[in-house]
Protein backbone atom coordinates (compact mmCIF):
# COMPACT_ATOMS: atom_id res chain seq x y z
CA UNK A 713 0.00 0.00 0.00
CA UNK A 714 1.25 3.48 -0.85
CA UNK A 715 2.42 5.69 1.99
CA UNK A 716 1.54 8.81 -0.01
CA UNK A 717 -1.66 10.82 0.51
CA UNK A 718 -3.15 13.38 -1.85
CA UNK A 719 -3.81 16.95 -0.67
CA UNK A 720 -7.52 16.09 -0.56
CA UNK A 721 -6.89 13.08 1.68
CA UNK A 722 -4.66 15.18 3.93
CA UNK A 723 -7.48 17.74 4.20
CA UNK A 724 -9.78 14.95 5.44
CA UNK A 725 -7.23 13.92 8.02
CA UNK A 726 -6.95 17.52 9.14
CA UNK A 727 -10.70 17.55 9.76
CA UNK A 728 -10.23 14.62 12.15
CA UNK A 729 -7.22 16.42 13.63
CA UNK A 730 -9.18 19.60 14.30
CA UNK A 731 -11.81 17.71 16.28
CA UNK A 732 -9.03 15.96 18.17
CA UNK A 733 -7.23 19.21 18.97
CA UNK A 734 -10.41 20.87 20.24
CA UNK A 735 -11.04 17.84 22.45
CA UNK A 736 -7.56 18.13 23.98
CA UNK A 737 -8.22 21.82 24.54
CA UNK A 738 -11.32 20.94 26.56
CA UNK A 739 -9.34 18.36 28.54
CA UNK A 740 -6.85 20.98 29.67
CA UNK A 741 -9.58 22.45 31.89
CA UNK A 742 -11.55 19.21 32.53
CA UNK A 743 -8.54 17.44 34.05
CA UNK A 744 -8.36 18.44 37.72
CA UNK A 745 -7.57 16.73 41.03
CA UNK A 746 -10.45 14.37 41.92
CA UNK A 747 -11.44 13.54 38.33
CA UNK A 748 -11.08 9.85 37.43
CA UNK A 749 -9.40 8.72 34.22
CA UNK A 750 -12.63 6.85 33.41
CA UNK A 751 -14.50 10.17 33.57
CA UNK A 752 -11.93 11.63 31.18
CA UNK A 753 -12.53 8.70 28.82
CA UNK A 754 -16.31 9.20 28.93
CA UNK A 755 -15.89 12.92 28.34
CA UNK A 756 -13.80 12.21 25.23
CA UNK A 757 -16.22 9.62 23.88
CA UNK A 758 -19.15 12.02 24.26
CA UNK A 759 -17.20 14.92 22.76
CA UNK A 760 -16.28 12.92 19.66
CA UNK A 761 -19.84 11.69 19.23
CA UNK A 762 -21.12 15.27 19.44
CA UNK A 763 -18.65 16.29 16.75
CA UNK A 764 -19.54 13.56 14.26
CA UNK A 765 -16.47 11.43 14.94
CA UNK A 766 -15.70 8.09 16.54
CA UNK A 767 -12.90 6.90 18.86
CA UNK A 768 -10.78 4.61 16.68
CA UNK A 769 -8.92 3.06 19.61
CA UNK A 770 -12.09 1.48 21.03
CA UNK A 771 -12.07 -2.13 19.81
CA UNK A 772 -8.74 -1.72 18.03
CA UNK A 773 -6.97 -5.06 18.48
CA UNK A 774 -9.25 -5.62 21.44
CA UNK A 775 -8.39 -2.34 23.22
CA UNK A 776 -11.49 -1.58 25.35
CA UNK A 777 -11.55 2.24 25.67
CA UNK A 778 -11.74 5.47 23.66
CA UNK A 779 -8.54 6.78 25.21
CA UNK A 780 -5.32 5.58 26.73
CA UNK A 781 -4.88 7.27 30.12
CA UNK A 782 -1.34 6.78 31.37
CA UNK A 783 -0.56 8.15 34.84
CA UNK A 784 2.98 8.91 36.16
CA UNK A 785 5.19 5.83 35.56
CA UNK A 786 2.83 4.43 32.91
CA UNK A 787 4.54 5.06 29.58
CA UNK A 788 1.53 4.42 27.33
CA UNK A 789 -1.58 2.26 26.74
CA UNK A 790 -2.88 2.72 30.30
CA UNK A 791 -6.56 1.80 30.81
CA UNK A 792 -8.95 4.48 32.07
CA UNK A 793 -9.99 3.48 35.61
CA UNK A 794 -11.76 4.72 38.75
CA UNK A 795 -8.41 6.15 39.91
CA UNK A 796 -8.91 9.77 41.03
CA UNK A 797 -6.22 12.04 39.67
CA UNK A 798 -4.46 13.89 42.46
CA UNK A 799 -2.28 16.92 42.84
CA UNK A 800 1.25 16.35 41.41
CA UNK A 801 0.20 13.57 39.02
CA UNK A 802 0.96 13.72 35.34
CA UNK A 803 -1.41 11.98 32.93
CA UNK A 804 -0.96 11.26 29.23
CA UNK A 805 -4.25 11.13 27.31
CA UNK A 806 -3.91 9.50 23.89
CA UNK A 807 -6.74 9.25 21.37
CA UNK A 808 -7.33 8.46 17.72
CA UNK A 809 -10.21 10.26 15.99
CA UNK A 810 -12.04 8.76 13.01
CA UNK A 811 -13.91 11.32 10.92
CA UNK A 812 -15.59 9.81 7.83
CA UNK A 813 -12.97 7.06 7.61
CA UNK A 814 -9.88 9.27 7.97
CA UNK A 815 -7.81 9.28 11.13
CA UNK A 816 -5.73 11.55 13.32
CA UNK A 817 -3.78 10.54 16.44
CA UNK A 818 -2.52 12.79 19.23
CA UNK A 819 -1.47 12.37 22.85
CA UNK A 820 -0.98 15.18 25.34
CA UNK A 821 0.55 15.17 28.81
CA UNK A 822 -1.42 17.04 31.49
CA UNK A 823 -0.14 18.28 34.83
CA UNK A 824 -2.72 17.68 37.59
CA UNK A 825 -2.76 20.62 40.01
CA UNK A 826 0.80 21.66 40.82
CA UNK A 827 3.61 19.30 39.81
CA UNK A 828 7.23 19.11 40.96
CA UNK A 829 9.95 21.11 39.27
CA UNK A 830 11.49 17.82 38.10
CA UNK A 831 8.22 16.70 36.48
CA UNK A 832 7.66 20.13 34.95
CA UNK A 833 11.10 20.00 33.30
CA UNK A 834 10.41 16.49 31.96
CA UNK A 835 7.20 17.73 30.34
CA UNK A 836 8.88 20.77 28.80
CA UNK A 837 11.78 18.73 27.38
CA UNK A 838 9.45 16.05 26.00
CA UNK A 839 7.24 18.66 24.29
CA UNK A 840 10.28 20.42 22.84
CA UNK A 841 11.65 17.07 21.57
CA UNK A 842 8.37 16.47 19.71
CA UNK A 843 8.71 19.78 17.89
CA UNK A 844 12.40 19.14 17.10
CA UNK A 845 11.37 15.80 15.60
CA UNK A 846 8.58 17.42 13.58
CA UNK A 847 11.04 19.97 12.11
CA UNK A 848 12.91 17.07 10.49
CA UNK A 849 9.83 15.78 8.66
CA UNK A 850 10.69 17.39 5.32
CA UNK A 851 10.84 16.19 1.71
CA UNK A 852 14.26 14.69 1.03
CA UNK A 853 15.06 14.05 4.69
CA UNK A 854 15.45 10.59 6.19
CA UNK A 855 13.46 8.79 8.83
CA UNK A 856 16.55 8.60 11.06
CA UNK A 857 16.74 12.41 11.17
CA UNK A 858 13.54 12.51 13.22
CA UNK A 859 14.75 10.09 15.89
CA UNK A 860 18.18 11.64 15.92
CA UNK A 861 16.77 15.12 16.60
CA UNK A 862 14.79 13.79 19.57
CA UNK A 863 17.52 11.58 21.04
CA UNK A 864 20.38 14.06 20.61
CA UNK A 865 18.34 16.72 22.43
CA UNK A 866 16.90 14.59 25.26
CA UNK A 867 19.78 12.34 26.29
CA UNK A 868 22.37 15.06 27.06
CA UNK A 869 19.74 16.64 29.35
CA UNK A 870 19.60 13.36 31.31
CA UNK A 871 16.38 11.85 29.97
CA UNK A 872 16.03 8.44 28.33
CA UNK A 873 14.12 7.74 25.11
CA UNK A 874 11.66 4.83 25.15
CA UNK A 875 12.60 2.17 22.57
CA UNK A 876 9.66 -0.23 22.72
CA UNK A 877 7.07 2.11 21.17
CA UNK A 878 7.38 4.20 18.01
CA UNK A 879 5.54 6.60 15.74
CA UNK A 880 3.88 5.28 12.61
CA UNK A 881 2.30 6.06 9.29
CA UNK A 882 -1.42 6.87 9.55
CA UNK A 883 -4.35 7.42 7.16
CA UNK A 884 -7.41 5.21 6.84
CA UNK A 885 -5.69 2.81 9.22
CA UNK A 886 -4.17 3.63 12.59
CA UNK A 887 -0.88 1.84 12.08
CA UNK A 888 0.52 2.12 8.57
CA UNK A 889 4.09 1.99 7.27
CA UNK A 890 6.63 3.30 8.11
CA UNK A 891 7.61 2.81 11.76
CA UNK A 892 9.27 5.91 13.25
CA UNK A 893 11.65 5.27 16.16
CA UNK A 894 12.36 8.23 18.45
CA UNK A 895 16.09 7.53 18.39
CA UNK A 896 18.40 7.06 15.46
CA UNK A 897 21.15 8.30 13.20
CA UNK A 898 21.04 11.23 10.81
CA UNK A 899 20.79 10.44 7.12
CA UNK A 900 19.70 6.83 7.68
CA UNK A 901 16.45 5.04 6.93
CA UNK A 902 13.61 5.69 4.54
CA UNK A 903 13.66 8.78 2.33
CA UNK A 904 10.86 11.17 3.34
CA UNK A 905 8.48 12.13 0.54
CA UNK A 906 5.70 14.60 -0.09
CA UNK A 907 2.31 13.28 1.07
CA UNK A 908 3.54 11.01 3.85
CA UNK A 909 1.39 11.29 7.00
CA UNK A 910 3.08 10.24 10.22
CA UNK A 911 2.74 10.33 13.96
CA UNK A 912 5.69 11.55 16.00
CA UNK A 913 5.20 10.65 19.65
CA UNK A 914 8.35 10.69 21.79
CA UNK A 915 8.17 9.14 25.25
CA UNK A 916 10.91 10.40 27.60
CA UNK A 917 11.67 8.95 31.02
CA UNK A 918 13.38 10.31 34.14
CA UNK A 919 15.15 6.97 34.64
CA UNK A 920 15.54 3.89 32.49
CA UNK A 921 13.97 3.65 29.04
CA UNK A 922 13.10 0.04 29.72
CA UNK A 923 9.42 -0.90 29.91
CA UNK A 924 7.36 -3.72 31.38
CA UNK A 925 3.78 -4.68 30.57
CA UNK A 926 1.11 -5.22 33.26
CA UNK A 927 -0.96 -8.41 33.49
CA UNK A 928 -3.76 -6.66 31.53
CA UNK A 929 -1.54 -7.08 28.46
CA UNK A 930 -1.61 -3.35 27.61
CA UNK A 931 -0.37 -1.02 30.35
CA UNK A 932 3.33 -0.25 29.74
CA UNK A 933 5.29 1.07 32.74
CA UNK A 934 8.85 2.15 33.37
CA UNK A 935 10.78 -0.74 34.96
CA UNK A 936 12.13 1.54 37.68
CA UNK A 937 8.79 3.20 38.48
CA UNK A 938 10.05 6.67 37.54
CA UNK A 939 8.02 9.22 35.57
CA UNK A 940 7.40 9.04 31.84
CA UNK A 941 6.03 11.80 29.61
CA UNK A 942 4.70 11.83 26.05
CA UNK A 943 3.43 14.28 23.47
CA UNK A 944 2.19 13.20 20.05
CA UNK A 945 1.05 14.93 16.87
CA UNK A 946 -0.03 13.65 13.47
CA UNK A 947 1.80 15.50 10.70
CA UNK A 948 1.84 15.63 6.90
CA UNK A 949 4.98 16.16 4.83
CA UNK A 950 4.24 18.88 2.26
CA UNK A 951 6.05 21.20 -0.15
CA UNK A 952 5.72 23.86 2.54
CA UNK A 953 7.37 21.62 5.17
CA UNK A 954 5.75 19.64 7.96
CA UNK A 955 2.11 20.49 8.64
CA UNK A 956 0.69 19.52 12.04
CA UNK A 957 -2.78 18.04 11.47
CA UNK A 958 -3.66 17.83 15.18
CA UNK A 959 -2.80 21.42 16.25
Ligand code: MF3
Pocket residue numbers: 768769770772773775780789806807808817818880911913944
Ligand atom coordinates in the same frame (compact mmCIF):
# COMPACT_ATOMS: atom_id res chain seq x y z
N1 MF3 B 1 -2.66 6.11 19.82
C1 MF3 B 1 -1.70 5.07 19.96
C2 MF3 B 1 -0.51 5.35 19.09
O1 MF3 B 1 0.01 6.39 19.23
C3 MF3 B 1 -2.25 3.72 19.74
C4 MF3 B 1 -2.82 3.18 20.96
S1 MF3 B 1 -3.02 1.50 20.84
C5 MF3 B 1 -4.68 1.26 20.96
O2 MF3 B 1 -0.09 4.59 18.27
F1 MF3 B 1 -4.92 0.01 20.76
F2 MF3 B 1 -5.06 1.68 22.11
F3 MF3 B 1 -5.28 1.94 20.04
Ligand code: CO
Pocket residue numbers: 806807808817818819913944
Ligand atom coordinates in the same frame (compact mmCIF):
# COMPACT_ATOMS: atom_id res chain seq x y z
CO1 CO C 1 -1.54 7.99 19.83
